[in-house]
Amino acid sequence: MPVGSESTPEGAATAHGVLLTVAYDGAPFCGWATQAARPTVSFALRQAVASVDRSATAMRGASRTDARVHARGQLAAFDTELLIEPRGWVHLLNAALPSSIAVVRAASVPSGYDPRRRAQNKRYSYTLLLGRLRDPFWAGRAWRVGYRLNQETMASEAQALLGTHDFVAFRSAADDRAHTVRTIRRAEVRSARSDPRCLEVIVEGDGFLHNMVRIIVGTLVDVGRGRLRPGSFSRALASGNRGDLGVTAPAPGLCLERIAVVDEALAWWPAVPPAID
Numbered sequence: 001m002p003v004g005s006e007s008t009p010e011g012a013a014t015a016h017g018v019l020l021t022v023a024y025d026g027a028p029f030c031g032w033a034t035q036a037a038r039p040t041v042s043f044a045l046r047q048a049v050a051s052v053d054r055s056a057t058a059m060r061g062a063s064r065t066d067a068r069v070h071a072r073g074q075l076a077a078f079d080t081e082l083l084i085e086p087r088g089w090v091h092l093l094n095a096a097l098p099s100s101i102a103v104v105r106a107a108s109v110p111s112g113y114d115p116r117r118r119a120q121n122k123r124y125s126y127t128l129l130l131g132r133l134r135d136p137f138w139a140g141r142a143w144r145v146g147y148r149l150n151q152e153t154m155a156s157e158a159q160a161l162l163g164t165h166d167f168v169a170f171r172s173a174a175d176d177r178a179h180t181v182r183t184i185r186r187a188e189v190r191s192a193r194s195d196p197r198c199l200e201v202i203v204e205g206d207g208f209l210h211n212m213v214r215i216i217v218g219t220l221v222d223v224g225r226g227r228l229r230p231g232s233f234s235r236a237l238a239s240g241n242r243g244d245l246g247v248t249a250p251a252p253g254l255c256l257e258r259i260a261v262v263d264e265a266l267a268w269w270p271a272v273p274p275a276i277d
Contacts, residue, residue: 014081014111015057015079015080015081015111016079016080016081016108016109016110016111017077017078017079017080017108017109017110017111017112017113018077018078018079018080018084018086018089018106018107018108018109019075019076019077019106019107019108019109019113019115019266020045020075020076020077020089020093020103020104020105020106021073021074021075021103021104021105021106021268022041022045022071022074022075022076022101022102022103022104023071023072023073023074023101023102023104024041024070024071024074024100024101024102025070025100025101025140026041026065026066026067026068026069026070026071026251026252027068027070027100027140027252028098028100029041029044029067029068029100030067031064031065031066031067031069032061032063032064032065032066032074033061033064034046041065041071041074041101042059042061042076044097044098044101045059045076045093045097045101046058046059046078047096048093048096048097049078049080049093051092051096052082052084052089052092052093052096053080053081053082055080055081056078056079056080056082057078057079057080058078059076059077059078060076060077060078060113060114060115060116061074061075061076061115061116062074062075062076062115062116062118062119062259062261063075063116063119063122063256063259065254065256066211066251067251068140068251068252069251069252069254069255069256070141070252070254070255070256071255071256071257072104072255072256072257072258073104073123073256073257073258073259074256074259075115075119075259075261076115077109077113077114077115079111079112085108085269086105086106086107086108086267086268086269087106087269089103089106090103090104090105090106090269090270105268105269105270106268106269107266107267107268107269108266108267109263109266115259115261118261118262118263119207119259119260119261120206120260120261120262121185121204121205121206121258121259121260122204122205122206122207122208122256122258122259122260123186123202123203123204123256123257123258123259124202124203124204124208124213124254124255124256124257125200125201125202125203125254125255125257126143126200126201126203126213126214126217126249126253126254126255127141127142127143127192127198127199127200127253127255128142128143128145128149128198128199128200128201128217128221128253129142129143129144129145129195129197129198130145130148130149130197130198130199131144131146131197132146135197138195138198140252141252141253142198142252142253143217143221143249143250143252143253145221145225147225148225149199149221149224149225150223150224150225150226151189151191151199151224153223153224153230154189154199154220154221154223154224155188155189155190156230157219157220157223157230157231157232157233158187158188158189158201158216158220158233159187160231160233160234160237161184161187161203161216161233162184162185162186162187163183163184164181164182164183165181165182165184165237166180166181166237166240167180167181167182167209167212167237168180168240169236169237169239169240169241169242169244169245170209170212170215170216170236170242170245171209171210171211171212171215171242172209172210172211172215172248174210175209175210175211177209180209182205182206182207182208182209182212183205183206184203184204184205185204185205185206186202186203186204186205187201187202187203187204187216188200188201188202188203189201189202189220190202201216201217201220202257203216211248213254214248214249214250214251214254215242215245215246215248215249216233217249217253217254218245218246218247218248218249219232219233219236219245219246219247220246221246221247221249222246222247223246227246228245228246232244232245232246233245
């Protein structure tokens, strides 16, 4: 019997949901969403779940991270008829997953629970390495910027993002969604606590368009190096023109830190969430 499972009277099994918080190194993967003949995070998770329950449903993710983008707090759910406690799912799935993916915690939820529809706040971080020389410890985890940046100017520029705006200019050409209004609650540029050579850009809001955070970071870098004039964000919000913004930052510096859902009172195991400030 699987770890944490319980016996069920014949005919009594009913489908219920399992919600996972997942952390992963995005470097080996072509993003979250399953793609034919390509390694993806959701496919690896689905394989791990199938090793425990072949009849479990497909994985329902909260955010479709791109290739080489990392996560500490991705949410994903699936349905199963097995009566396994959240603790059991954490241990069973981690035993079946590659070292680049880990289930951080799990909770029981109703059948059909969709974390994408329940999400009310997402937090991303982006790491900039301010150094002319490469550092193998930051390879694939930061954008190495080889020139000086004005942190104060960047922090001031970021404040224009706060509030509810139409961010139609802040998306890739592949994003054709009709609704482009989003609310940004936090936009911060700070020195990294782990390494004095690094800056962190923290962006938090109710949702993001495709490449939106990377366009924000690339524009902040262009403003910080003097390539773009301050006020670029305000101009782009007014014009809706992608040309008023800067470059799109490379994917590897981006990390999905946390997704808050409307039901934060869920009985997670372990109960204490990962420490993210």
